[in-house]
Every structure is written in structure tokens, then in C-alpha cells.
Amino acid sequence: xxxxxxxxxxxxxxxKKFRKQExxxxxxxxxxxxxxxxxxxxxxxxLCTKKFVEENHHLLPKVGGSFYEVSQQELESLGTFxxxxxxxxxxxxxxxxxxxxxxxEWVIALDxxxxxxxxxTIIRIADWYGIRKILISKESADIYNPxxxxxxxxxxxxxxxxxxxxxxxxxxxxxxxxxxxxxxKNIYEVEFGSGGIIxxxxxxxxxxxxxxxxxxxKITIPRFGQAESLNVAxxxxxxxxxxxxxxxxxxxxxx
Amino acid sequence: xxxxxxxxxxxxxxxKKFRKQExxxxxxxxxxxxxxxxxxxxxxxxLCTKKFVEENHHLLPKVGGSFYEVSQQELESLGTFxxxxxxxxxxxxxxxxxxxxxxxEWVIALDxxxxxxxxxTIIRIADWYGIRKILISKESADIYNPxxxxxxxxxxxxxxxxxxxxxxxxxxxxxxxxxxxxxxKNIYEVEFGSGGIIxxxxxxxxxxxxxxxxxxxKITIPRFGQAESLNVAxxxxxxxxxxxxxxxxxxxxxx
Numbered sequence: 001x002x003x004x005x006x007x008x009x010x011x012x013x014x015x016k017k018f019r020k021q022e023x024x025x026x027x028x029x030x031x032x033x034x035x036x037x038x039x040x041x042x043x044x045x046x047l048c049t050k051k052f053v054e055e056n057h058h059l060l061p062k063v064g065g066s067f068y069e070v071s072q073q074e075l076e077s078l079g080t081f082x083x084x085x086x087x088x089x090x091x092x093x094x095x096x097x098x099x100x101x102x103x104x105e106w107v108i109a110l111d112x113x114x115x116x117x118x119x120x121t122i123i124r125i126a127d128w129y130g131i132r133k134i135l136i137s138k139e140s141a142d143i144y145n146p147x148x149x150x151x152x153x154x155x156x157x158x159x160x161x162x163x164x165x166x167x168x169x170x171x172x173x174x175x176x177x178x179x180x181x182x183x184x185k186n187i188y189e190v191e192f193g194s195g196g197i198i199x200x201x202x203x204x205x206x207x208x209x210x211x212x213x214x215x216x217x218k219i220t221i222p223r224f225g226q227a228e229s230l231n232v233a234x235x236x237x238x239x240x241x242x243x244x245x246x247x248x249x250x251x252x253x254x255x
Numbered sequence: 256x257x258x259x260x261x262x263x264x265x266x267x268x269x270x271k272k273f274r275k276q277e278x279x280x281x282x283x284x285x286x287x288x289x290x291x292x293x294x295x296x297x298x299x300x301x302l303c304t305k306k307f308v309e310e311n312h313h314l315l316p317k318v319g320g321s322f323y324e325v326s327q328q329e330l331e332s333l334g335t336f337x338x339x340x341x342x343x344x345x346x347x348x349x350x351x352x353x354x355x356x357x358x359x360e361w362v363i364a365l366d367x368x369x370x371x372x373x374x375x376t377i378i379r380i381a382d383w384y385g386i387r388k389i390l391i392s393k394e395s396a397d398i399y400n401p402x403x404x405x406x407x408x409x410x411x412x413x414x415x416x417x418x419x420x421x422x423x424x425x426x427x428x429x430x431x432x433x434x435x436x437x438x439x440k441n442i443y444e445v446e447f448g449s450g451g452i453i454x455x456x457x458x459x460x461x462x463x464x465x466x467x468x469x470x471x472x473k474i475t476i477p478r479f480g481q482a483e484s485l486n487v488a489x490x491x492x493x494x495x496x497x498x499x500x501x502x503x504x505x506x507x508x509x510x
Contacts, residue, residue, distance in 0.1 A: 130479030224385030234492045241493045
């Protein structure tokens with residue numbers, strides 16, 4: 001039986017302040033909850049309907065904490081989904097380890113990406129293209145925001161996040177940084193090296209001047225029509241695709 | 256002065272039923288309204304704040320119908336934006352002309368894309384890549400839905416839309432149709448011809464079997480990591496980029 005205190009605790013995690021204080025967050029819906037249960041996150045609470053139990057009983061032993069079978073109404077009153085007939089799980093947030101850029105590794109860095117939907121979509125794109133680390137400026141959306149986790153479609157479980165002051169971070173290393181600008185080199189003609197950092201900027205203002213000065217190569221997606229700009233998640237996907245495409249073509253030509 | 260009837264009329268356009276009946280729609284926000292005023296759409300009403308008038312007085316002569324200076328509160332009560340300190344405009348919908356695939360022309364076709372945000376984003380991508388026509392199945396989101404228009408960021412003014420029964424449409428022509436599937440040919444290795452139709456499917460179910468049988472080449476975005484799928488707007492952008500990239504490289508190699 002769910003106590004009033006547990007209900008209050010879970011509901012409080014809709015706010016960043018309490019997520020930080022409790023070092024906990026929640027995810028909703030079958031896709032995200034099953035991915036969470038298959039990851040190395042420490043799950044402290046699982047609330048789910050009978051339907052979810054029937055379909056996912058093999059995953060239930062992974063719940064380290066408390067397990068509750070609840071009604072759809074109870075789930076909806078706790079989470080942010082308009083309809084949720086499956087599950088909600090609470091897990092402990094993870095603290096960052098030290099960032100290291102592996103050899104031949106590609107990483108994404110986000111300078112002030114504010115929209116939770118964009119951040120979540122970028123996490124999903126990173127996971128599609130096999131990118132395992134994302135550097136995120138402190139002003140960006142909170143990775144544990146329910147909207148971010150929802151848009152990531154479970155991919156957040158496979159990505160390491162490093163929340164940092166990007167200018168300070170870049171000043172201490174010597175990384176190949178490919179920054180997306182409107183007036184950079186055409187990505188079709190850029191020779192991407194064997195690894196580096198793909199830097200994307202804010203939805204309205206792009207990459208800030210403080211962070212921009214660490215960019216080693218300004219890059220641009222060529223435009224063939226008249227739209228003024230592309231959404232930041234769309235732009236990220238196109239750049240990742242060009243980087244990986246070049247690797248693919250290069251590795252084939254060596255064979 | 257805005258009459259009660261005008262207010263009621265504009266508010267009714269939030270619903271597809273009334274947009275169809277009145278053959279009218281509205282757009283909100285500075286970006287979309289200024290793009291609308293610069294297009295060949297017939298604008299019947301412009302409601303805007305003093306600020307918008309000051310910044311865009313050169314566009315006001317383009318309003319064929321009624322012009323009203325209103326408060327931010329009035330704008331917000333009529334539209335769907337939480338905050339709108341600029342403008343809202345009503346225009347007449349356009350009826351489709353007959354579709355024709357030009358030589359060397361690329362067109363997008365959408366089989367049951369339901370999410371208005373996805374449809375709007377795809378319109379913006381088409382406009383970026385110089386694609387001027389989109390074929391849309393009848394089950395897809397309504398192109399005049401305020402959320403679609405908002406996400407398109409003004410690009411809807413530059414695209415021709417053809418709402419049609421796609422299976423029936425394809426059965427009557429002989430088009431090169433490149434359909435996005437999870438088990439098609441790697442887009443990095445597809446030789447896109449000099450024009451054709453890029454077909455994208457529903458968010459959950461992909462391309463329907465009835466429409467899929469008209470696909471001449473199944474294509475797939477290669478996956479390097481573990482995400483199960485990509486959002487349909489993201490996938491559209493990556494495919495458009497690969498098509499245009501090939502054209503670009505080809506035209507350079509001919510020089």
C-alpha cells in the first residue's frame with residue numbers, strides 16, 4: 001500500500017529542486033521503465049499496473065526497492081502523462097565521473113539547449129549513432145526533467161552525462177571541437193577527423209561567444225531552400241549522420 | 256473594435272471542423288505572421304499589438320481584410336500560445352492544384368504522420384532542403400492545425416500541399432518512391448536518382464502495407480548504437496540531407 005509520504009515524495013520529483021535534494025528522479029511509460037529496469041540505475045520504487053506486471057514479470061527482480069501494483073488513475077495522478085496504463089519508476093540520479101575523450105571517440109556538447117524535448121531527442125540521436133557521452137552546460141535543461149526522459153525513449157540509460165561549465169572545460173583541454181554555426185564550412189566538405197566534440201548551441205542564440213572561441217572548426221549544414229534555420233535536434237542528427245557516414249565510407253574504402 | 260462574432264469566428268478556427276467549413280485558418284506569433292504577410296495567402300484579419308505595428312508597418316498594406324490593434328491579453332485569449340505579445344492573422348486556406356513531379360524534382364510523401372509537431376517540423380525541413388511539394392495522406396495531421404503551423408516556423412507559406420489517398424495516388428503514376436523502412440538498403444549506399452518521392456510512415460507503425468507496395472526502393476538510416484528507432488521528423492531530415500548531399504557531390508564532380 002502506497003503511503004501518503006511516498007506519494008508526496010514522488011510528486012515532488014516533478015521539480016528540479018527536489019530531484020537534486022533527493023538525488024532521485026522518475027520515469028513513466030512502458031518503454032522508459034523497461035529500459036530503466038534493464039540498466040544499471042538503482043531503482044528504488046516501481047509502481048505499475050497489473051498489465052505491466054503480466055508483460056514484464058522477468059524484469060521485476062531488478063527492482064531493488066519497493067514494488068507497488070497500482071491503478072492507472074494512481075499513476076496518472078503522480079506523473080506528467082495524460083494517460084499512463086503501465087508504469088512509473090523512481091531511481092537514484094548518477095553523479096558524473098571524470099570526462100575523458102577516448103581515441104576515435106565522438107562526443108556531443110550542448111551549450112545552453114533549453115527545451116526539454118530537444119534535449120531528450122538529442123539523447124535518442126546520440127544513442128542511435130553510438131555516441132556514449134554528452135557534455136551539457138549548466139544552463140541547459142535538466143537531464144532528469146520528465147519531458148527530457150520521455151523524449152529520449154529510454155536512450156538516457158545508455159548515455160553518460162557531464163554537466164559542466166563548457167568554457168572552463170574547453171579551456172583545460174585541447175579537443176577538436178566542431179561547432180555548428182550558420183556561417184561555417186559546408187559539412188559535405190569538412191574532413192572530420194577520427195574523433196572529437198560536436199558542439200551545438202542554444203535554440204535562439206546559437207553557440208555563445210565564450211564557448212565559441214574554443215571551436216577549432218566552424219561547420220554549417222548547407223541550405224537549398226528558404227527556411228531560416230533548423231531545429232537544434234534536427235541539426236544535431238544531420239551532423240552526426242555526416243560524421244558517421246564519413247567514417248563508414250572511409251572504413252569501406254580501406255577494405 | 257473587435258465584434259463578439261469576429262472573436263467567436265477566430266476561436267472556432269482552433270477546430271478542424273470549422274477551419275474546413277470557413278476555409279480559413281489562423282497563425283500566431285511574429286515569425287509566422289510576418290511570413291504569412293509576405294506570402295500569396297489571402298489574409299482576412301490581422302490582430303496585433305502596438306509593438307508589432309511599429310516593427311512591421313511596411314507589411315500592413317498586405318492585409319486585404321480587417322486590421323485590429325489589440326492587447327496581448329486579447330491575443331492570448333484567442334490563440335493557442337501561452338504568451339503572444341505580437342500578432343495573430345487569419346487567412347483563407349488554399350485548394351490543391353494538380354500534382355506534377357517535375358524533372359529532377361524531389362518531393363516528400365507522408366503516410367499517416369499524426370503528430371502536429373512532427374508534421375510542422377517536416378515542413379520546415381522540406382523548406383530548408385528546397386523541397387516545394389508535400390503529399391499528405393488523409394489520416395495525417397491537418398496542415399492548418401495551429402501546432403503544425405507554429406512548428407513550421409513560417410515554412411508552410413512556401414510549400415504546396417496535396418492531401419490525397421496515397422495508395423490510390425501511387426497506383427495512377429509510375430514514380431520512383433524511396434520508402435523509409437527499418438530493413439531497407441543503407442542510405443549511404445543507395446544511388447538516389449535525379450528526383451523522386453521520399454516516403455515516410457506513421458510514428459508507431461511506419462509505412463502501411465497498402466502504400467508500401469508502391470515503394471521502388473526501401474531505404475534505411477544505418478544505426479551505430481542501440482536506440483530502437485528515430486523520430487519521423489529526424490529521419491526525414493537525415494534522408495533529405497543524404498539525397499541533397501549526393502546531388503551536391505555529383506554536380507561538383509561534373510565541373
